[in-house]
Amino acid sequence: MSARGKKLELVCPAGTPAAFRAAIDAGAHTVYCGFNDETNARNFPGLNFSTEELATSVAYAHKKGAHALVAINTFPRAGAVELWHKRVDDAAKVGADAVILADIGLLDYASKKHPNLRLHLSVQAAAANADAISFYARAFGVKRVVLPRVLTVQEIAAVNRDIEIETEVFIFGGLCVMAEGRCSLSSYATGKSPNMNGACSPASHVEYREEDDELVSRLGGFAIHRVGAKEAAPYPTLCKGCFEAGEYKGHVFEDPSSLDAGALIPQLAEAGVTALKIEGRQRSRSYTEAVVRNFRKAVDDYAAGRPVVGGALRDLTEGQTTTAGSYRKTWR
Amino acid sequence: MTQRFSLTVGPLQFNWSADAFADFYARIADEAPVDRVVIGETVCSKRTPFYEDRIPAAIERLQAGGKTVVLGSLAMVTLEREKRAARELFEQTALEVEINDLTLMNWARPPFSIGPLINVYNEATLAYLAGQGAKLFCLPPEIPFASVEKLAHAANQCGAVPELWAYGRIPLAISARCYHARVHGLSKDSCQFVCDKDPDGLTVNTLDGQDFLAVNGVQTMSHNYCNLIGDLDRLAAAGVRSLRLSPHTGDFVAVCKTFADAASGAISGAEGLARLKVLAPGADFSNGFLFGSCGAAELAPA
CATH class of the missing domain: 3.20.20.70 (Aldolase class I)
Structure with a gap:
């Protein structure tokens, strides 16, 4: 039908x-x-x-x-x-x-x-x-x-x-790329989680810093993005970050989309x-x-x-x- | 000396070969001083066919070794065959089942327990599930100690056993997407089971080179190993009655013995920690979710 x-x-x-x-x-x-x-x-x-x-x-x-x-x-x-x-x-x-x-x-x-x-x-x-x-x-x-x-x-x-x-x-x-309500990534990095606090990757734990010719965004001290100093650094939502795993370097979990x-x-x-x-x-x-x-x-x-x-x-x-x-x- | 805690070996979270699986449970059965062993695939149902014919012998040997055997259920049930498998956990044997997805509440019959992947954040939820017959709760690993105290008290009042994740990499998230496949340029449907290359998970580093997370197929885990061996006095005082040890490579029987010795008071927490450092030389230990500012925090002294 x-x-x-x-x-x-x-x-x-x-x-x-x-x-x-x-x-x-x-x-x-x-x-x-x-x-x-x-x-x-x-x-x-x-x-x-x-x-x-x-x-x-x-x-x-x-x-x-x-x-x-x-x-x-x-x-x-x-x-x-x-x-x-x-x-x-x-x-x-x-x-x-x-x-x-x-x-x-x-x-x-x-x-x-x-x-x-x-x-x-x-x-x-x-x-x-x-x-x-x-x-x-x-x-x-x-x-x-x-x-x-x-x-x-x-x-x-x-x-x-x-x-x-x-x-x-x-x-x-x-x-969200993870099953929602079943994700503790944010509290792992910051102590604040969607389940307990209603916040994922909270702004209170975000830091942007220029280092050499790069702009680094960190969450809870962990680098989530690293871009050229003139580029716009995306908000450091943990699961959209750029990381290294074995030989792989890039968006391990999901692109910032x-x-x-x-x-x-x-x-x-x-x-x-x-x-x-x-x-x-x-x-x-x-x-x-x-x-x-x-x-x-x-x-x-x-x-x-x-x-x-x-x-x-x-x-x-x-x-x-x-x-x-x-x-x-x-x-x- | 009397044991302050019972010890549970949690389900193997990683994709080991069938032989490694069988050998692991044979040693646990014969040598590990633990009370309960949860067995079965909790992460990815695609792995099951490789070793499921070895499970009955493992169960028999564990029981012969005096262990209570508990069947672990899949963390996230979506497919028809996964639903069928979940239902069969209750129907095909009389063994205790550990529920890791509330789908299983449809078929739950005693005895059953609630695994660490179920969202039990407060006394009301715990009381509801205890009212349905749950006899043990392994609490969610992300909750702080203040909540553990309240939930342990609530569980004891309901006549259920409060258990805590005490050793091993912590499951942090589950997804429909397979990250092991993704980092190898594959999709989940044609994954070639590449998660078998990393028997303790694949570490994810930040671009600063800092160890951060670990991927294990569709599961994302902590890089660090939860380790509560130095905290047993305050856990006992809070009413926690059982500790979960999550399997890793290396001499896991020795890990179990170390926890048994610390649980009985035969060795101090500091001595236990020193032993575990030798047994897992590559691991970074943490008790951050319970006692630190976040789950990634370094081990905080008791």
Whole structure:
């Protein structure tokens, strides 16, 4: 059966109330955001929402016929789970349409304390096959899973055949090459990790230094990039760095590229995906606006049976090179 | 002297030949003073066909040597055959299974335990899994000591055993992409099993020449070897009851004996450390995740 004509839901990031409104105004069906603390996986200074800002933003989304999701997707610290519980309570109180969770203990809490609150499974839970997803659906009543970026389009189709809940996949933005929620590279180099602190390769541990004729960027004291002094040094995200392994010298894990699977929208729709997710709560309002507008046009084009044009946003991407990542099998 | 800790030999993480695999477990069975041995492929399902016919004999010999044998599960299950294999771990024997991917919760039956690759960061998650029947938790290697204290207490209260990764290169990440294949100019599907060239993993250096990480197929590991032999007093005080020793080349039976001697108090932590330095002369030791500023930090004295 062809999926042509299917309307895909566009799920867009917001790091600030201004970006939230901009995303809605640019055509987002759904916006996701987080609280301004360690409970969410984009815990950067100056970013994210107070409870009051969230309440105003959720109300704005609802007024415009859009949805608001709240990511509470770090793993609660031992001895401090109450903070994460409070954030789930806060999200329910302000009328969020769903919370995006990863931790089993927190899912258990939310499903018991707020039986009417819709639960989405964060990519941080790394549920990479139908049986894993079914476990979360059965145990906690999860209604949607954000698929980890380890699957090909064919594998996504197979997953959708075997599960009864919705799937959401990343379409654009930063690209993790490791299974998310299962990566301790950042805490190995800096002590701060996405799982525990909501931060990967944090700016607090970054240093740029000119040495001889080169510009070196370091993370936690480890050299990640070394370029000519006149070149732009990429941000030292650990897994995108240049290293040596045996005879090999280069990007051992991944090039400094980011995900653009815009050209795969038809295949993802046919694979049974419900929603497309744009990464980048840490990006600017103008970035969010441009990306959302572009992808809203793409999903509308697809729904109307018009051809979908990908790759129009290359200038906005990290490192300005893009990849379809794991969606194509050759990436492996 | 009574043992303060039980000792677990973790699953072999590297791609060794079938003969090396069989020899390793034969020696552990006959000579290593350990209580539990986790056996099975946890990193890459493509490796399994090379040695799976040697596993039953290894299990039998380990049991004859008085060890509790635990079947280890794959770290990341995506393919149909991987799901089938995971399910069969529970269905084909009555042995304890160590869960390293929550996919296996679908079929879990007692006895089962939770491996270090499951995200158990807090008491609530631990209590949920203990409520489902988990009897031992090897805690995630990245958590700091303050969390270990709370989780060990929570596990003991649930009647489950708290275990810590105490020796060997630490698994840091898992990917769909094979880095061993990538650095050899190959893809995962045509990898030629090049990970067998590095029986302790392939060290990744920074462009400053600093030792940093190690790749092991689809897995990325610490360059350094976790080593908690100098920390056993504070681990015991925190309620940790089991230590995991992760296999490496060299005289691993001697590594096990050293930990057994330190666990019983027959030798001091300092003496244990001195012995381990001789046994693994190329290794840089660390207890950074637990006691330092980061996982890569140099070994901090107790």
